[in-house]
Every structure is written in C-alpha cells, then in structure tokens.
Amino acid sequence: MFSGERPVVWLEESLSIAARRVWAKSDYYSDDWLPLWRHMADSGSVAGLIWDEWLPRRVKEIIAESLPGEQDDARLLAVWLATSHDIGKATPAFACQVDGLADKMRDAGLKMPLQKQMSDRNMARHGLAGQVLLQQWLVERFGWARSATLQFAVVVGGHHGVAPDASAVREVNVRPQLLRTPGCEAVWQGVQDELLDACASACGVEERLVAWRTVKLSQPAQVLLSALVIVADWIASNKDLFPYFPDAAGVGDEERVAAAWAGLNLPAPWRPQEPECTPEELFASRFPLPAGAKPRPVQEQAVSAALAMKSPGLMVIEAPMGEGKTEAALAVAEIFAARSGAGGMFIALPTMATGNAMFPRLLDWIGRVPGTGDGDQSVFLAHSKAALNEDFVELMRRGRHRLSSVDQDGAPAKEKRTLSAELIAHQWLVGRKKGMLASFSVGTIDQLLFMGLKSRHLALRHLALAGKVVVIDEAHAYDTYMNTYLDQVLGWLGAYGVPVIVLSATLPARRRRDLVAAYVGAGGQDVGPEPEGYPLLTTVEPGRAASSRVVAASGRGTAVQVERLDDDLDVLADRLDTELTDEGCVLVIRNTVKRVLATAAHLRKRFGEDAVTVAHAQFVDLDRADKDADLLRRFGPPGKGTARPDKRHIVVASQVAEQSLDIDFDLLVTDLAPIDLMLQRMGRLHRHQRGAGQIDRPPRLRTARCLITGADWAASPPEPDSGTCMVYRRWAPLRAAAVLEPFLSGTAASGTVVRLPDDINPLVQAAYGESRVGPDAWQDALGQAWQEEEIHRARQRQEAETFRLGGVGKPGRSLLGWVQAGVGDADDTPAGRAQVRDIRETLEVLVVQRDSAGVLRTLPRLSKNRGGLELPTHTAPDSRVARIVAACGLRLPFVFSIPSVLDEAIAELEKLYVEAWQTPESPWLAGELVLVLDENCQTRLAGYALSYSHLDGLEVTRVD
Known part of the structure; x- marks a missing residue:
C-alpha cells in the first residue's frame, strides 16, 4: 500500500504472468526492456517526490481547491494519475511494435496481430487509449457517470503534450480491436483491469474514487495535473535514472527510486519569507544604495501597497524612467511570493538585449534575499541566445552534473558533480521545454505569451508560471497582436492566483484598464473607477475592486526644451557643429537602420570617424553585446567606472537606445515617433545629475534640449518619414506631433519646455485617448490615419485569434480538445516568435x-x-x-x-x-x-x- 512519502510499491508476484509481460519501454540497440508495471510504479513514486519536494505551495493549493479532502486528496490524485498514465500501453495497438516482446505477451495469452497487420494502430496512440480505458474502468468498477470521468482521464490522454479531441475519441471507439484483440477481449480487459486495480491499491485511492465521483475539477487543476504527470513520466523514462531490465531486476522499489531522485538532484523551489522590516530597511538590504540614500516614494509606496493587500493579485506600477521600478517590483515580488506560496519568479522583457541586461541584476538580488541560500536555486535565462550569455553559461557550468542511476546490486551509483553553487542552471532544467520550470527566470515576453498559444506541452508552461510571481516590464511596448495574447494569458494567471506586477513609464489609461479587466477575468469583478494622476499604483485583490493611489514624485525632474529640426542631413550636421562648439555627447535616434547608417556616414564626413558611434540591432550577437557594454562604459551613470568622452561625440542609434540601457546624453535628436517612445527617448537626456545644476556638462548643453526631426514640418499635418510610417504606421506619430504641437510652437503654458515627469502622463493619455488634439487643419488627416489604424488593429486581433488559447472553462469541463488545431511545438525560434508577434x-x-x-x-x-x-x-x-x-x-x-x-x-x-x-x-x-x-x-x-x-x-x- 502507498503510505506517506514512501514510493508506489507493489509485489511483482501479485500480478498475473500476462500482466507482468506487458512492456512499456525497450532499447533499440539492445534487448533491454522495462515492464509496464515497473514504469507505472516508477512514475507514481516520482510524482510523490515531485509533490513533496519540488512543487511550490501555490500549485498544490490550486489542485486541492477542487477536492473534498483538499491537500491529502490532491497528493493522492496526482500520484494515482501518474501511476496509471501509461495503461494505454496494455493494448495491441502499442504492444505489437516490438516483435520479441509482443511474442512474450502472446505466449501469456495476450493475442495480437503483427504490426504490419494493424495499419490503423496510430488511431489509438497509447495516451488516447489510456484515457478511454481509464474512463471505462471508472464507470464499471466505481459507478462513475461517464461524463464525470473525462476531467480526470484527460490527464492520462494528454500526457504526451496534447489532450485528445472529440474526433480522436470517436475514431478509437469505432475501432475496439485496437484496444482488445477480437476473440481475446476478455484476456486483454482482465490484464488492463488488473493493472488499474493494482494502481489504485498501491496508491490507496479506492475509497477516494467513490468520493471523487461528484467532484468538478477546475481546468487550472487539470492543466497542472497534466503537467505534473508529464514531468514525472519524463523523469521515470530516463534510463540513466531508472535502468531497464535486466539491470533493474531484483532491485527494490525504495532503493531504485531513492537512487534515481538523488541522482536527479532537482533544486527545491524557493521558499520565500515575508520581510519583517520597514520599506527603507528592505531596500537597504536588497539593493546597493549610495550612503545616505533612501528608497524613492514609488518604491516605498509599492512595498506599502503590497503589505496592505490581504491576498496578492495584480499591481501596476506607472512611474517615470529612472525611478527604480525594477527594484520596486523585486521588493514587491518577495512579499507576494511569501503570501501566495509562489516558488519562484519570472521577469518578462521586450527583447533579448533587455533580458540579458536584467539577468545579472536578478542574480545580484537573489544573492541578497534570505532563504535563497538554504540550497541550490535553479535559474534560467529564457531566450534563444541564452547559451551565449556568459553569466548563464557560467551557471550551467557550475550546475552541470552526471545523472546517477542504480548499480545491479541496488546500491546508488557514485554521483559525479562539479562544485555545488547556490545559484545553478540545473542540467535537467535547461531543455527547451523544461527551462521555464526553474525557480527564477528572465526572458523575452514571448516566453509568457507562449502560455496563451495552442501548442504541444502547453501544460508545462502553465505549470512553470502558475507557481511564480510574474513581472511584466515595459508593458507599453507591445502592439495589438501581442496584447491579444497577453490579455488571455493574464486571464489564466488570474485564475491560477498568480501575483503579477506590471511596469511602465508611459502606459495609456485604456491599456491599464484592459490589463486589469483581463486579470480579473470573466467573473465580473469590478475594475474600479478610472484613476487620475502620476506616478500611479494600481492594485487588484481577488474578489475586490481595483484601487489606485497617486504617488508623490521623487523630486527628480528634467525640463526638456523641444523644437523642430528639418529632416535634412546638412541641417543636422550644421546644428550639431554649433551645439558641440567645445565638447558634448549627443544621441541621435532614427526609426530605421537605413536612416542610422545614412546619418552616421554623413556626420563622419563632418566630425571624423572617431567622433561617431553606431548602434542598432543588425550587428552579430558578439558585436551587439560589445556595443551595449561600450555605451554603458562611456555614457552610463557617473561614478560606476564610466569613461565619458572628453571631446564631442555623437551616437547614432536605432530603437536599441530607447529602453533598458542606463545611458545619459547632453543633447537628443530624435525622429518623430509614438509619444510613449519619444518620452522614453527623452529619458536618456540629462538622465543623471552631473555636478550641481549640471555644471559638469558643456555650457551650451546644461539645458536639456530635444530636437525632433524625421518629418516634413512644412506639411499640414507634418508628414513622417516613410520609414517611420512603415515601422509605426501614421496614426501614432501624427498624434504625437499633435500633442507636442503646443510645445513646439511655444503656446503651451510652459512654453517650449516638456517637464519630466510632470508632463509624461498628460501627453500619453492625450495622445492615446479619444479627445480631439492638434490644429483644425490636421483633423481630416488624423481621422483618416485612425481609420487605417483601426483596420490594422482589427486584422491583428483576428490573426492572433487563430492559434490563441481559449479562456478558462467552468469547473468540471474537461481539457478535451484544449489545444485542438494548434501550432505543434512552440519554441523560442523565429517560427515560434512569429506566432505571438505580428511578424x-x-x-x-x-x-x-x-x-x-x-x-x-x-x-x-x-x-x-x-x-x-x-x-x-x-x-x-x-x-x-x-x-x-x-x-x-x-x-x-x-x-x-x-x-x-x-x-x-x-x-x-x-x-x-x-x-x-x-x-x-x-x-x-x-x-x-x-x-x-x-x-x-x-x-x-x-x-x-x-x-x-x-x-x-x-x-x-x-x-x-
């Protein structure tokens, strides 16, 4: 009997000869094989260990919420489903594949045709066959209603990554010969029932199977159980950990499982502790603040808001660039994780470059958080170029070890490992489908959006995120296509009770409301009144209306004088020649690489090769990383080892300089772009204090100035460059020009000065709102641009729906057809990214x-x-x-x-x-x-x- 934390054990001798001869796995290169009963026991034992030692508390709670016996029932159910998952291999359709092993079964009375005589056997793949057999067994043995069986049996049906759909079930039901050979049906059913009876007995669930007949298992619970069974099956299928016969013969269950689990050596989940200190003390202990520095108001208020929430939910932090939103998110995540039972964190960013920049910051934070040093913490960098990141490669090297197995005498084999480390990229957790299961991960937004994409092994991605706190950075940076996926993902995260922290400096009010509504889901929870003010914290607790609070600014501010500049390279060169009379550092941001290169070539003729640096996305990865490092070294914050040029220098860049790089320039020239991106670019202007009153900057450049080009300013309205229209279309740049027009013409209350952060929120809300902006003469063109934008957004929404996962179904509704008509495998490849981005x-x-x-x-x-x-x-x-x-x-x-x-x-x-x-x-x-x-x-x-x-x-x- 299964009891407590012992492995699933049954005596081989208790099974009939026929049941013992059913095979589960064979080695193509040898005669080694594994009986089905042994693999079932291995899988169930692994599932129990996963439950006891690896699953975050929150994941267990989600499964337990649907069951009358709560946690006890949840563990029993998980172990029983994992033990039973391969029952579909006890069928002719599967067993006929290996002649020698099939002959042994035939000799024991399990008659079956030859493989070549079963041309339609793929209609009864063993996962689907197992689902059908388990349903029949529950109906016949325990009196279940057939409709109630599906929500449990579908976990068995989907253990290879895709839950069957209704048509697949119909096809196998009209081919009963694939499940039991005609004329030998009783023998086959006797063995199938014998194995399922043994599973139930070994797991101790016979009585519970009666109590579970009326359970309505939630879809989130079904998804997580499916993922748990997949993981248990993968581990139990590893021949290095669980040897086949004859090596496995004579080895006791407990010794076999103990050696395998020790060899796998999975890092335990993060078990966070709620900080018992003031926000000021928390920040001082987690982040290297300068002497005498205090947390900024938005940081303190974010922590206070998190502590005031009875149940963690959604927090949206809107604050200017450079206000420390990332540090605020990490501090809040620590509180949310402790209160929700999360076992890790995922940080989603727009690009690989921003992910690479965040990764060392995460590692540094982990090293300061109490409780993360109690054992190895698994860490993952989630994008397609992660294996080229030096920080991640070093973690992989330190975490690499050889999986140990069991010697023939049953003693654990000697484990071969490199020196253990507190932070490791665990060998088993760096596969393309398993990496996100690590406790801490940083990656591109695609990794989060894949949670909403109908794809193979989608349940694993849900398991990976259901037990974490999720941080979404640069939330303004995603278009309608991506937001269609993001909103659906937020609905699932809300259903799982995953705490989510959203960060943005320039978030339109409509988009904030959409994010809140998506997280709240279909339950009709009030999203609250529309808040006003900036910086702004918005919080959502389960079952309560959203609430917002305006936060005091930190006092840091920049007054940016804005003016038009004709889109002519000679005009640009002349102006820079004037502005850089003595020295100075200028950032020129273009909207296309073509414009970057043309501008750089022209400016080099005037200022010399050494005075101009180029930065854009079309460098090879090594050069791109070196470019980012060079920009930080020369234009990063003062006092951090920077070597700012002592002569005039011009950086001509594309959008790569727009976000996540902490770089600081004396003068900014930018192409016209959507207003949120324009403001992000202005955040690179006088970003840091360089002497009292910026006295350490060149005299002409101590006033922050932004020259806006990339448009024909003589037209009415201004006509953006064709490359800008290709990248952003016309509406958003034109609305940006419209809201900036009072500043560019000097008729605003502040004249030509845009005040950061005071003007950020008004400009963003005006540009993306529905109110009329800009001169009367512009309105027809703005209206036409909006009609084009609406058509484009509608197309994006429609195309995103093709492979987008549906919403969370009602409790008791099974996952049958959950990912029907999906995309197959979804990985961080160009093809995979094209599914969740409009590219x-x-x-x-x-x-x-x-x-x-x-x-x-x-x-x-x-x-x-x-x-x-x-x-x-x-x-x-x-x-x-x-x-x-x-x-x-x-x-x-x-x-x-x-x-x-x-x-x-x-x-x-x-x-x-x-x-x-x-x-x-x-x-x-x-x-x-x-x-x-x-x-x-x-x-x-x-x-x-x-x-x-x-x-x-x-x-x-x-x-x-």
Missing part, C-alpha cells in the same frame, strides 16, 4: 569570413581574441571556436522575410553545406545557415549586396 518568420544566419586564400575564419575584429580564428571544414571546430561562430548570429532585415526573397536566400545559403559540422558533436553549428563574407566582409544574397563592418554592422542594398 513574418525571419531569416537568421551565422556570419563567417572566407579570406583571400579561401580559408574560413571567424569574423575579424571580434573582441577578446575571438576574431580571425581558422574554421576547419573536414572536422567540427572545437567547442570554444564553434561557440564563437554561434555567437555571430545575425537576423537579416525585413526584406529577407518576403517569401520570394526568403526562398531564394535559403537556396543560396544552403550551398555552403559543411558536412563535418552537421553532427551531434557540433551542436552549436549543426543545422544552422551560414553566411560567408569575402575578404572585404561583403557578399551578395538573393539580389542584394551585403556589407558588414565592426563599426556599422550590416548594410543591405538592392543590386540593380
């Missing part, structure tokens, strides 16, 4: 160079002696060199996403096929497309000329 699939390449002698090499001028290394073509490069090549990934620009161009480009790239690189020994390079540049770092691809430089990145021009 075409992009083409990504690894960039190398062929020198004049025909030798392949890594790109020249890579930092840290990584440039110009020879790449062998008869063998795979060693791991270090291969990793350097992998770190030279580059996403080609939009033009290569056009289907005809994409197909032509792929065909040309596939001509360079280095066979020696396409092996398991070369995981960094296998299957990747390689772009080969000549000795001048140039090439042609699909009718375009490509040129790459360490200074300017990729430049693409059409070849006539």
Whole structure:
C-alpha cells in the first residue's frame, strides 16, 4: 500500500504472468526492456517526490481547491494519475511494435496481430487509449457517470503534450480491436483491469474514487495535473535514472527510486519569507544604495501597497524612467511570493538585449534575499541566445552534473558533480521545454505569451508560471497582436492566483484598464473607477475592486526644451557643429537602420570617424553585446567606472537606445515617433545629475534640449518619414506631433519646455485617448490615419485569434480538445516568435569570413581574441571556436522575410553545406545557415549586396 512519502510499491508476484509481460519501454540497440508495471510504479513514486519536494505551495493549493479532502486528496490524485498514465500501453495497438516482446505477451495469452497487420494502430496512440480505458474502468468498477470521468482521464490522454479531441475519441471507439484483440477481449480487459486495480491499491485511492465521483475539477487543476504527470513520466523514462531490465531486476522499489531522485538532484523551489522590516530597511538590504540614500516614494509606496493587500493579485506600477521600478517590483515580488506560496519568479522583457541586461541584476538580488541560500536555486535565462550569455553559461557550468542511476546490486551509483553553487542552471532544467520550470527566470515576453498559444506541452508552461510571481516590464511596448495574447494569458494567471506586477513609464489609461479587466477575468469583478494622476499604483485583490493611489514624485525632474529640426542631413550636421562648439555627447535616434547608417556616414564626413558611434540591432550577437557594454562604459551613470568622452561625440542609434540601457546624453535628436517612445527617448537626456545644476556638462548643453526631426514640418499635418510610417504606421506619430504641437510652437503654458515627469502622463493619455488634439487643419488627416489604424488593429486581433488559447472553462469541463488545431511545438525560434508577434518568420544566419586564400575564419575584429580564428571544414571546430561562430548570429532585415526573397536566400545559403559540422558533436553549428563574407566582409544574397563592418554592422542594398 502507498503510505506517506514512501514510493508506489507493489509485489511483482501479485500480478498475473500476462500482466507482468506487458512492456512499456525497450532499447533499440539492445534487448533491454522495462515492464509496464515497473514504469507505472516508477512514475507514481516520482510524482510523490515531485509533490513533496519540488512543487511550490501555490500549485498544490490550486489542485486541492477542487477536492473534498483538499491537500491529502490532491497528493493522492496526482500520484494515482501518474501511476496509471501509461495503461494505454496494455493494448495491441502499442504492444505489437516490438516483435520479441509482443511474442512474450502472446505466449501469456495476450493475442495480437503483427504490426504490419494493424495499419490503423496510430488511431489509438497509447495516451488516447489510456484515457478511454481509464474512463471505462471508472464507470464499471466505481459507478462513475461517464461524463464525470473525462476531467480526470484527460490527464492520462494528454500526457504526451496534447489532450485528445472529440474526433480522436470517436475514431478509437469505432475501432475496439485496437484496444482488445477480437476473440481475446476478455484476456486483454482482465490484464488492463488488473493493472488499474493494482494502481489504485498501491496508491490507496479506492475509497477516494467513490468520493471523487461528484467532484468538478477546475481546468487550472487539470492543466497542472497534466503537467505534473508529464514531468514525472519524463523523469521515470530516463534510463540513466531508472535502468531497464535486466539491470533493474531484483532491485527494490525504495532503493531504485531513492537512487534515481538523488541522482536527479532537482533544486527545491524557493521558499520565500515575508520581510519583517520597514520599506527603507528592505531596500537597504536588497539593493546597493549610495550612503545616505533612501528608497524613492514609488518604491516605498509599492512595498506599502503590497503589505496592505490581504491576498496578492495584480499591481501596476506607472512611474517615470529612472525611478527604480525594477527594484520596486523585486521588493514587491518577495512579499507576494511569501503570501501566495509562489516558488519562484519570472521577469518578462521586450527583447533579448533587455533580458540579458536584467539577468545579472536578478542574480545580484537573489544573492541578497534570505532563504535563497538554504540550497541550490535553479535559474534560467529564457531566450534563444541564452547559451551565449556568459553569466548563464557560467551557471550551467557550475550546475552541470552526471545523472546517477542504480548499480545491479541496488546500491546508488557514485554521483559525479562539479562544485555545488547556490545559484545553478540545473542540467535537467535547461531543455527547451523544461527551462521555464526553474525557480527564477528572465526572458523575452514571448516566453509568457507562449502560455496563451495552442501548442504541444502547453501544460508545462502553465505549470512553470502558475507557481511564480510574474513581472511584466515595459508593458507599453507591445502592439495589438501581442496584447491579444497577453490579455488571455493574464486571464489564466488570474485564475491560477498568480501575483503579477506590471511596469511602465508611459502606459495609456485604456491599456491599464484592459490589463486589469483581463486579470480579473470573466467573473465580473469590478475594475474600479478610472484613476487620475502620476506616478500611479494600481492594485487588484481577488474578489475586490481595483484601487489606485497617486504617488508623490521623487523630486527628480528634467525640463526638456523641444523644437523642430528639418529632416535634412546638412541641417543636422550644421546644428550639431554649433551645439558641440567645445565638447558634448549627443544621441541621435532614427526609426530605421537605413536612416542610422545614412546619418552616421554623413556626420563622419563632418566630425571624423572617431567622433561617431553606431548602434542598432543588425550587428552579430558578439558585436551587439560589445556595443551595449561600450555605451554603458562611456555614457552610463557617473561614478560606476564610466569613461565619458572628453571631446564631442555623437551616437547614432536605432530603437536599441530607447529602453533598458542606463545611458545619459547632453543633447537628443530624435525622429518623430509614438509619444510613449519619444518620452522614453527623452529619458536618456540629462538622465543623471552631473555636478550641481549640471555644471559638469558643456555650457551650451546644461539645458536639456530635444530636437525632433524625421518629418516634413512644412506639411499640414507634418508628414513622417516613410520609414517611420512603415515601422509605426501614421496614426501614432501624427498624434504625437499633435500633442507636442503646443510645445513646439511655444503656446503651451510652459512654453517650449516638456517637464519630466510632470508632463509624461498628460501627453500619453492625450495622445492615446479619444479627445480631439492638434490644429483644425490636421483633423481630416488624423481621422483618416485612425481609420487605417483601426483596420490594422482589427486584422491583428483576428490573426492572433487563430492559434490563441481559449479562456478558462467552468469547473468540471474537461481539457478535451484544449489545444485542438494548434501550432505543434512552440519554441523560442523565429517560427515560434512569429506566432505571438505580428511578424513574418525571419531569416537568421551565422556570419563567417572566407579570406583571400579561401580559408574560413571567424569574423575579424571580434573582441577578446575571438576574431580571425581558422574554421576547419573536414572536422567540427572545437567547442570554444564553434561557440564563437554561434555567437555571430545575425537576423537579416525585413526584406529577407518576403517569401520570394526568403526562398531564394535559403537556396543560396544552403550551398555552403559543411558536412563535418552537421553532427551531434557540433551542436552549436549543426543545422544552422551560414553566411560567408569575402575578404572585404561583403557578399551578395538573393539580389542584394551585403556589407558588414565592426563599426556599422550590416548594410543591405538592392543590386540593380
């Protein structure tokens, strides 16, 4: 009998010969195999250990809420479902696959056709077959209503990642011969019932199965049970942990399971403790504040609001750039986690670059939080280039260990591990589908949006997030398509009771209300009155109306003088020549890479090569990381090892300089853009105090000024650059011009001065609101732009619906067809990201160079002696060199996403096929497309000329 925390145990001798001969797994390269009864016991035992030692408290509570016996019932149910999950393998459709093992079953009376005689056997895959058999058993043995069985049995049906749909169930029901061979039905059913009886007895659920007949299991509970069974099955299926026969023969259940669990060595979840100190003391202990510094008002008020909430829910923090919203979110997350029973945290950011910047900050915070040092804490960087991040790679190296198994004598094998660390990227938790299960993770917003995408193993992503606190940064940065997914995800997070913290400096009121309504869900909870004021904290507790409080500003402020600048490169150069008479640091932000490169080339002619730096997204990964580091080193906060140029310098950048980089300039030139992004850009202007009254800045630049260009200002209304319209369309830039018009014309109350943060909220709400803005002569054009915008948004919403997950169903409604008509696997790949972003699939390449002698090499001028290394073509490069090549990934620009161009480009790239690189020994390079540049770092691809430089990145021009 199953009792307490002991493994699921049954005596082999208690089973019939036929039941003992049903097989679950076989080794293709040997005669080793694993009986079904043994795999069932292994899976159930693992599920019990997962429940006891790994699941966060909140996940257990969600499952328990639906059951009469609460936590005790929840554990029994999880273990029983995991033990029973593979009953569908006791069918002819599955067993016929391996002739030798099928013959042993035939000898025991389980007759079945040969595999080639069962052409339709895939209609009864073992998960689906198990669901049907379990339903029949519950009806016949325990008197369940058939409709009530499905909410439990669907967990078995979906244990390979996709819950069956109604049509699949119909197909197997009209093919009973796939479940029991005709003429031998009684023998097959006898074995199936015998195994299910043994599962129930071993797990001690016979009496509970009577009590559960009237249970209405919530859909969140069904999802989490499905995920738990998947994880238990994956662990129990690992041959290193659970050896097959003959090695497993004679090994006791307890020894086998204990050795396997010790070998897996899963880090326990975070068990947070609620801070027992003042907000000021909390911030002093968690963040390295300067001597005498105190938390800013928004930070103190966020903590106070979190402490005042009886039950953690949603918190939206709206505050200016540089006010410490991230630190506020981490402090609130610690409180929310302790009160909700969360076992970790996920921080979602707009891009890989912002994720990389956040990762070391998270690690630093974890190191200061009490309770995280009690044992290893699993950490994950969740994006497709994570394995190239040096901080994450170091954690993987420290956390790597060999999974131990069981020797033939039953003694645990010697475990081989590197030195343990408090923070580790655990080997088992870094797989593409398992990484988000780590306790702490940072990643792109895609990883969160995937929770709302119909895809294989979606339950795992729900399990990963249901037990965490979720932080969503830069919430204003997502378009209608992405927000359609985000709103659905928030509904599921609300149903799970996941605390969510949303951060933004420039959030439209309508979008704030949408976020609150999405989290509240279909329950009709009051979203509260529309708040006014800024900075603003909005909180939502389960079952209560949303409430908001205006927070005092920190006193930090910047008065930014704004003015128009003609969109002419000579005009720009002349103006900068005037402004930089002595010295000074200027940031020029363009809306397209094409404009960045054209501007930089023109300014270099006037100011010299060394006076101009370029930054945009079309650099290879290594150069992009070096660019970010260089910007921080030269233009970051004072007193942090920065080496600010002592002469005039101009940085020409795309939107990469808009967010998450703590950089500070004396003068800003920006293309016209949506108002929230314009204000983000202004946040890079006089961001830090440089001497009293900014006296350490050049005399002409001690007043913050923003020159707005990228538009034809003589037109009425102004006509944005064509590239701007391609990126942002017309409505948002025109509304930005309209709300800025009083400042640009000097008719605002403050003249030409935009005051940050005072004017942030009024400008954002006016630009994205429904009120009339701008001169009368602009209204027809603004109206036409809005009609175009509405059509675009409607298209985005409609297209997002195609693969978007439905909302949370009523308790008792099963997950049957939950992800029907989904996308299959959804990973952080170009194809995966295209599902949750309104983008075409992009083409990504690894960039190398062929020198004049025909030798392949890594790109020249890579930092840290990584440039110009020879790449062998008869063998795979060693791991270090291969990793350097992998770190030279580059996403080609939009033009290569056009289907005809994409197909032509792929065909040309596939001509360079280095066979020696396409092996398991070369995981960094296998299957990747390689772009080969000549000795001048140039090439042609699909009718375009490509040129790459360490200074300017990729430049693409059409070849006539």
